[in-house]
Amino acid sequence: MSGRVSNHPPSEATLRRLERASGRLATRAVARMDEQLPWFRTMPADQRSWVVLVAQNGIASLVDWCRNPDKPPRLTGEVFGAAPRELVRAVPLRHTVDLIKTTVEVLDENVDSVAEPDEAEALRIAVLTFSREVAFATAHVYASFAENRGAWDARLEALVVDALVRGERSEELPGRAAALGWAAMSPVVVVVGGAPAGVDAHSLVRRTARSMRAEVLVGVHADQLVVVLGGSDDLDTVAEKLSDEFGPGAVVTGPVVDGLSRAAESAAAALAGLRAAPAWPGAPRPVAADALLAERALDGDPLARTALNERVAVPLQAAGGEVLETVRAVLAGGGNLEASARALFVHPNTVRYRLRRAAELTGLSATDPRGAWTLQVALALANLGKDSSLWH
Missing domain, CATH: 1.10.490 (Globin-like)
Structure with missing residues (x-):
C-alpha cells in the first residue's frame, strides 16, 4: 500500500x-x-x-x-x-x-x-x-x-513442574499455577514416564487431557515426561488415556492428593516408582506408585519403607500373633492353604479366616503373587528394623 x-x-x-x-x-x-x-x-x-x-x-x-x-x-x-x-x-x-x-x-x-x-x-x-x-x-x-504470553506461560509452567520434581512444597505454587489459568482444584495427581521422541509432547498431552475436561501442566526433564492432572472426578481414567502419549517404558501415577500445594508428594512417589519400575517387567501401564512399594523399598526409597511398615507390618503385628503366624506360614508354603493348615495344626477354614483378616488390615492377599511379594518384602524389612525382636 x-x-x-x-x-x-x-x-x-x-x-x-x-x-x-x-x-x-x-x-x-x-x-x-x-x-x-x-x-x-x-x-x-x-x-x-x-x-x-x-x-x-x-x-x-x-x-x-x-x-x-x-x-x-x-x-x-x-x-x-x-x-x-x-x-x-x-x-x-x-x-x-x-x-x-x-x-x-x-x-x-x-x-x-x-x-x-x-x-x-x-x-x-x-x-x-x-x-x-x-x-x-x-x-x-x-x-x-x-x-x-505463550513464551511466558511456557517458562512459568516449566518452573511449576520443576518445583514439584524437586520436591518443593511452597505455598507459591498454587499462585503460579493460577497465573496459567489453573484454578484452585482438587483432586490432583502426578503422572511420569519416558518422554516421546520426535513429537511435541506438550501439545499431545494438553490436547488429550482437555478433551477429557481435565486441567494439565506438562514438563519434560531430561528424558522424563512429567504431567500434573486436576479438575476431574476420574483422574485414573484420564491418566490411563494419557499413558498413550508417553514414550516407551513404564508410566507411573503418584497418589491422588487434595490440591496443588501437596502435588510434590504425588510427584515424589511417582518418580520413585518410575526408578523402581524395571524390577516389575510385567507392570501395567500406567501403574500406581503404591503398587510398586516393594520395588521402591528395595531401591532404597525411604517413603516406601515407611509406608510398608505402617500399612503392612504394624497392622499385622497389632492383629495378634495368630494372624501374623498364619501369613508367614502361607508365604513359606507358596500359598498352599492345606499345607499351611497342617503346619499350624488348624483347620484350613481357620487359615482362610485369618488371611481374610490380614487382607482387611493390609489390602494384600497372601495367595495373590503380587500381594505375597509385597507382604514378604514388608515383613523382611520389618525383621531388619531396630525392633526386629518384636517379630520373633
Missing part, C-alpha cells in the same frame, strides 16, 4: 476541525458502545477509560496520517501505545473488533458535520482506509501479545 488516502486528501482546515472534535467524537463512540454492546457496560471504569483513550489516539493518528500521506503508518504504538498490555488482557480480540467498528461508524456518521464544504467524501475515504490499517494494527497487537 502506498499510504495515500486519495488524490485529494482532506485539507488542513478539515483536519483542524477533526482535531477539535476528537474528544466529542470519542465520547460519542463510547456512548454508542455502552448502548449497543452489553459486555462493554460491565467493564470496570479504568478499562472503559482505556477504550476512550485509544479512540482519541486513533482519531489523532488519523489526522497525522492525512497530513503525511507518504509516511508509513505506525499505528501499533500510536493507537494502542497508551495501554496495549492492559487492553489486550481485558478485552478479547472479537470485542476489540466491535469497538473499532463502532468508532468507525461514529466517525463516518459525523463526517458531514466535521469536514469543510465539498471535502466530506475525501474525509470519508480517509476514515475507511485508515480503519483498515487499524484492523491490521489490532491483529499485530494481539498476535504479539499471544506470542509473548
Whole structure:
C-alpha cells in the first residue's frame, strides 16, 4: 500500500476541525458502545477509560496520517501505545473488533458535520482506509501479545513442574499455577514416564487431557515426561488415556492428593516408582506408585519403607500373633492353604479366616503373587528394623 488516502486528501482546515472534535467524537463512540454492546457496560471504569483513550489516539493518528500521506503508518504504538498490555488482557480480540467498528461508524456518521464544504467524501475515504490499517494494527497487537504470553506461560509452567520434581512444597505454587489459568482444584495427581521422541509432547498431552475436561501442566526433564492432572472426578481414567502419549517404558501415577500445594508428594512417589519400575517387567501401564512399594523399598526409597511398615507390618503385628503366624506360614508354603493348615495344626477354614483378616488390615492377599511379594518384602524389612525382636 502506498499510504495515500486519495488524490485529494482532506485539507488542513478539515483536519483542524477533526482535531477539535476528537474528544466529542470519542465520547460519542463510547456512548454508542455502552448502548449497543452489553459486555462493554460491565467493564470496570479504568478499562472503559482505556477504550476512550485509544479512540482519541486513533482519531489523532488519523489526522497525522492525512497530513503525511507518504509516511508509513505506525499505528501499533500510536493507537494502542497508551495501554496495549492492559487492553489486550481485558478485552478479547472479537470485542476489540466491535469497538473499532463502532468508532468507525461514529466517525463516518459525523463526517458531514466535521469536514469543510465539498471535502466530506475525501474525509470519508480517509476514515475507511485508515480503519483498515487499524484492523491490521489490532491483529499485530494481539498476535504479539499471544506470542509473548505463550513464551511466558511456557517458562512459568516449566518452573511449576520443576518445583514439584524437586520436591518443593511452597505455598507459591498454587499462585503460579493460577497465573496459567489453573484454578484452585482438587483432586490432583502426578503422572511420569519416558518422554516421546520426535513429537511435541506438550501439545499431545494438553490436547488429550482437555478433551477429557481435565486441567494439565506438562514438563519434560531430561528424558522424563512429567504431567500434573486436576479438575476431574476420574483422574485414573484420564491418566490411563494419557499413558498413550508417553514414550516407551513404564508410566507411573503418584497418589491422588487434595490440591496443588501437596502435588510434590504425588510427584515424589511417582518418580520413585518410575526408578523402581524395571524390577516389575510385567507392570501395567500406567501403574500406581503404591503398587510398586516393594520395588521402591528395595531401591532404597525411604517413603516406601515407611509406608510398608505402617500399612503392612504394624497392622499385622497389632492383629495378634495368630494372624501374623498364619501369613508367614502361607508365604513359606507358596500359598498352599492345606499345607499351611497342617503346619499350624488348624483347620484350613481357620487359615482362610485369618488371611481374610490380614487382607482387611493390609489390602494384600497372601495367595495373590503380587500381594505375597509385597507382604514378604514388608515383613523382611520389618525383621531388619531396630525392633526386629518384636517379630520373633
